[in-house]
Amino acid sequence: MSENRPILQMFGIHKRFPGVHALNDVRFRMFAGEVHALMGENGAGKSTLIKVLTGVYPVDEGSVEWEGRPLHLRSPLEAQQAGISTVYQEINLCPNLSVAENIFIGREPRKFGKISWKAMNRAAEALLAERLNVKLDVTKPLDTYSVAVQQLVAIARALNISARLLILDEPTSSLDRDETNKLFEVMRHLKKQGLAILFVTHFLDQVYEVSDRITILRNGRFVGEYLTDELPRVELVQKMIGKDLELLGGMPKRTAAPGEAKPPYLRASGLGRKGGVEPFDLTIGSGEIVGLAGLLGSGRTETARLLFGADRADQGRLVIEGREIRLDSPRKAIDRGIAFCSENRKSEGIIEDLTVRENIILALQAHRGWFRALSRRRQEEIADEYIRALDIKPPDPEQFIRNLSGGNQQKVMLARWLLMNPRLLILDEPTRGIDVGAKAEIQKLVLSLSREGMAVLFISSELEEVVRVSSRIAVLRDRRHVRHLTGDDIQQTTIMQAIAGG
Amino acid sequence: MVDRKYVPLLVTIGLFILMFLAGSLRYPGFFSLQVFMNLLIDNAFLLIVAVGMTFVILSGGIDLSVGSVVALTTMLSASLITEAGWPPAAVIPLVLAVGILFGWMMGAIIHYFQIQPFIVTLAGMFLARGLCYVISINTITISHPFYTHMALAKIRLPGGSFISISVVIALLVVALAVYLAHYTRFGRNTYAIGGHESSAVLMGLPVGRTKMLVYAFSGFCSSLGGVVFTFYMLSGYGLHTVGLELDAIAAVVIGGTLLTGGSGYVIGTFFGVLIQGVIQTIITFEGTLSSWWTKMVIGLLLFLFILLQRVFTARSTRSQSV
DSSP states (O other), rough: OOSSSOSSSEEEEEEEEETEEEEEEEEEOOOTTTEEEEOOTTTTHHHHHHHHTTTTOOOSEEEETTTTEEOOSSSHHHHHHHHHEESSOOSSTTTTTTTTHHHHTTTTTTTTTOOOHHHHHHHHHHHHIIIOOOOOOSSSGGGOOOOOHHHHHHHHHHHSOOSSSSEEESTTTTOOHHHHHHHHHHHHHHHHTTTTTEOOOOHHHHHHHHHHHEEEEETTTTEEEEGGGGGGGHHHHHHHSSOOOHHHHHHOOOOOOOOTSSSSSEEEEEEETTTTEEEEEEEOOOTTTEEEEOOTTTTTTHHHHHHHHHOOOOOEEEEEEHHHHHHOSHHHHHTTTTTEEOOOOOHHTTTTBHHHHHHHHHHHHHHOOOTSSSOHHHHHHHHHHHHHHTTTTSOOSSSBBBGSHHHHHHHHHHHHHTTTSSSSEEEESSTTTTTHHHHHHHHHHHHHHHHTTTTEEEOOOHHHHHHHHHHHEEEEEETTTEEEEEGGGGGHHHHHHHHTTT | OOGGGGGGHHHHHHHHHHHHHHHHHHHHHHHSHHHHHHHHHHHHHHHHHHHHHHHHHTTTTTTTOOOOHHHHHHHHHHHHIIISSOOHHHHHHHHHHHHHHHHHHHHHHHTTTTTHHHHHHHHHHHHHHHHHHHSSSSSOOOOOOOHHHHHHHOEEEETTTOOOHHHHHHHEEEEEEEEHHHHHHHHHHHHHHHHHHHHHHHHTHHHHHHHHHHHHHHHHHHHHHHHHHHHHHHEEEETTTTTTHHHHHHHHHHHOTTTSSSSHHHHHHHHHHHHHHHHHHHHHOOSSSSSSHHHHHHHHHHHHHHHHHHHHHHHHHHHOHH
16 A cells, blocks of 8 residues: 555544543544545544544644645535545435435536536436446435435435545445445545545444555544554454453353243234235244344334334234234333334434433333322432443433443433333344444343343344344345244354345 | 425415315306406515515524514605605615515524524514514505505506516516525525435535525515515504414415425415415405404415325335335
């Protein structure tokens, strides 16, 4: 790689939020024509560093040098004008505007001040076709497309700006394998043209597949910068989590489910919903972890929503604890002891403007009714108990939840539902977007919950994780439950065969 | 198959045609070009104000000050012309500038202090209404020849019907607004902000400037509406157009614009105003009904349209996940 002058250098960067020292003396640099992976656990400071770099947050202390000159960004617009473009993990586009507009808004082609829609639509089509190799009807509103396509549009928008630094913040978390490969092709292509690409991801494979250089952060501090080829994976993981791998390996191995003799907690037969998921049979016993495996959009979440009453089933029967029940609202499901941790943490889970304590007690309080308020002392006891039990960081119940990292927000969500003492816990992608250490902790927690007799439905895109925690696995393909795996069949290869239709 | 995004607009236009036909079948003399033109003549000021409101609502905001700004404009105009003896050529630009400044200031407060538009424009509403009474608590009539000319001048159209100059102004405003909404960056930024404001910020769009411009434009439309209203009423009075903001909001919503912002059309607002006008006309033709029936029917329609929007948005979020 070119060892010439870096185009971006950051020294001694500090950023503080109330109660959190998010960046503590961090340095970072980028070279043109390189893919640079920014790695770190939850709360390591990756998102904050990116927000500083894109002008969302001002720097408290430290200097930023861009193409040899000092840079002071006051807004994302200034960052874009300087040549720094970002694609965020959560798609920041306007769902009501057309695809073409989302790519071009702010820089629409104009004739005498009048926006030329024709030219814009043609340019958008050309851009998508040439750089991303996708064909879309660019005149349709963005919200008619899937999240994966929206992500590609976001990247197209970033490409369209004459960027010299492209920041991709977990761009692959919602893409399937083909789309990811396509993205990597694009990244390599852009790299050759001299673009610097900052790549943030939690997938180690992808880091080694595409990046040239790695910078590691931990707890808001700079750990080191390495060439990817010279950094073995084990070392990377150790540096990220700051502890030995053996500690992670202590995952108790799952033995065969003992619950077969007992009547199952929940039995669904022929349950289905048009446009959601085709009729399926599923039983979940107390103390059993049933995994749902499948690709994005294969009907995993739809299955969970039926079992939670968030969507109404239009056929089939559902028996809970021996009694047939029609679930037509989440409230009923909660009354029956079901808890659902949604995959959309931001929009369906945490309430950003409330504190950790308030977020934890929310469901319990709602369940009790607002006239039987939990006393402040009781609330604090509960919050402290779960913060300790789940190791939520920072351990301050009065911290606003928006200041917590993704993994810790997830733990707060878990705490909220565990507090309800559910008999069936539905976890939809509980470890998505969070780091290795927090993942292992959550997996351990789920296993210990099931040992205590809780039934768990565990949904995850990561096969390895599903295999590790589940005692039975239902595999979904194209909105159908295609196979149920038990015992020795629970292996990544068999799941993949089932998904592929083997 | 019609594009999904045009459905609310088509419903509005269809409803207008239906109501106009119903009136025509029931009352002799209803079905004429002049009855249609009268809709425009009587509602020109409302149309202008509602156009400004459309932009505000598209941006995800609300402007409650419009009725008071109209009243303030009539008051300022009347006192400057009748009492101070200023020429209209000076008064009209001045009142327009006042309206723009008033709106822009509300926009600036909304943006820089991050306060809900509802509260800021509510304060603006009281302020403007109060200022009317600072000028005078009585009606001030205008008898300047320019104003009486504007009030009485009829533009003959082929077919024997006529319109007033105010209608021409209103139609020009509609045309300008359609252009602004669809062919300028200001317009598209307004839609973007209404669609997802934080995204618009991250996309590097000038969100603050656009919001201030939106409220300034609404202020401009209000004061222009006020000027047109003085052509119509030939007086300034602090109690003019009480509750006009609600008529304007109703017109925008009946016109198919989402109250949450980001979706809707100026043309929809045009028909929203016409629907309100046609209800009023029908009630006038009926003769025995109190004019409060207009409000009740509008209330019912508003309710139906908000239900329609709800069904519509619920369906579109569901189709997204497929």
